[in-house]
Amino acid sequence: MVVTTGSPTAPPDHPRPALTDVLDPTARTWLDDSAARVAAEPGAVRRLFPAARRRCGHGRLTAYWTVDEAARAVLLTALPLRGQALADEVTRLHRHGDPAEQRAVLRTLPLLDLGDLALPLVRETLRGNDTTLIEAALGPYAAAHLPDAEYRQAVLKCVFCEIPLDRVSGVGARADRELARMLADFAQERIVAGRDVPEDILPVVRAFPDVIGAELDQALKEEG
Template sequence: MSIMYSLIDLDLKGVNGLLRCWLAQNVAKESLTWLDEKIKQIAEGNQERVFFTSFSAVPRYTGKKNLELTPEDLQAALSIQRGWFPGNWSVDQAARTLLILALPQDNVEKYLRSLEHIFTTADVGELVALYQSLPILPYPERLCARAAEGVRSNMTSVFNAIALQNPYPADYFDNNAWNQMVLKAVFVGSPLHLIVGLDRRANPNLARMLADYAHERWAAKRPVTPELWRPVGRFADTRIVADLEKVLNTPDAVQQEAAALACSQCPLPQAQELLARHPNLQSSIEQGRLTWSSFSQNRLLAFIQP
């Protein structure tokens, strides 16, 4: 057994322990006994005979209610895997993840073939569980092509399972795949602030793509989500600064705040001069009353749900 695999094995023990603990607090004892038996059978090498029937049957035994995790639970998840956020998981998704983690992993190529077969035969609900589990599966660097399939899905729930509250894309996607995912999130109306690593992975090409998308929306006389400007500010050129000036001159306070935040992150003197023309917004930013975090929590909700 390699050192790399030993480290993976240690992490998986922690993940398994957390998931089972959470399930024990949320499902009947009989359901947990059924799950434990299936996990044992799969781990012993009977995955072809047992896995698919039990994977499909999970909701009948566990139900589909939310895990209802506490802040302490979420912190425990983060201590095992950076960025792992199971706060939106349901009990059936957690149980299905335990079944996936039970698959024998010592033969890497065989394990990956089994995992790919599961993905290609899964229904929508199963796909959501599978894509949510990517950051805690072994050999994550080998799953980039599969993750990209989730981004290309025309099912919003499947796309969101990989794009939102999931650290996998930020950790493993190249810039092209990352940029396409963020642009699609804007296109389908998914909240950008739920994309893990959005600020860390911002880049000049993405800024240009988002600005071009805004122009397309304006030309069609359609609204632009104010979150679009969040990954743009640090890389805004003079053309984009002109776009931000246009947004700052709209009567919409939410749009103005987003444009001001983008200007505050732009190193160009033109952007700072533009922000200075709006002293109230500039003051709020400088004093920490207006940040992208507070914007997402407060003003954006009002924009999405007027």
């Protein structure tokens, strides 16, 4: 059953065209030269990747990208590596990066030909408590590759961490009865504790009416 909530599962557009429109000539030249350098010498990305924020800026570019994330995505997609070699380089950049660099890696995963090889990065992020990183990890890559049980747990963690589900890719497409049951149990606990139920879980719960208990059913009716 498809539920109308969550963000799309399709990979984001490559950010290069959008960057071209906003970067000044100096920044644009730096990015073009840096991408060419990475394509010719993959190890150069370790020096250039951290510099992207300083050289290109960090404002909002699109709903998905900030300028620095987009510039770093250009560098990552310029890497001439494939398979495990690409996964190893991306993992190294993530492990040694600051949170902004880690977000850039996570947001770029859907644009890289990695198969399941980047799932350890997603899992590592989901074990943490930085909500900006968790949100970045639960983009189109995670929606496409996380196993069902792990995806459900990730959605539940977002609810606990108060990350809006419309920022989590794939909820609408991947919602199933088990996820609805988990969210209904969470909602029931909130009702018993006299706390509000997050509205963004309700489309998932309502799509599977058989998981709704009596108290939750009454609360939903009162909300209309």
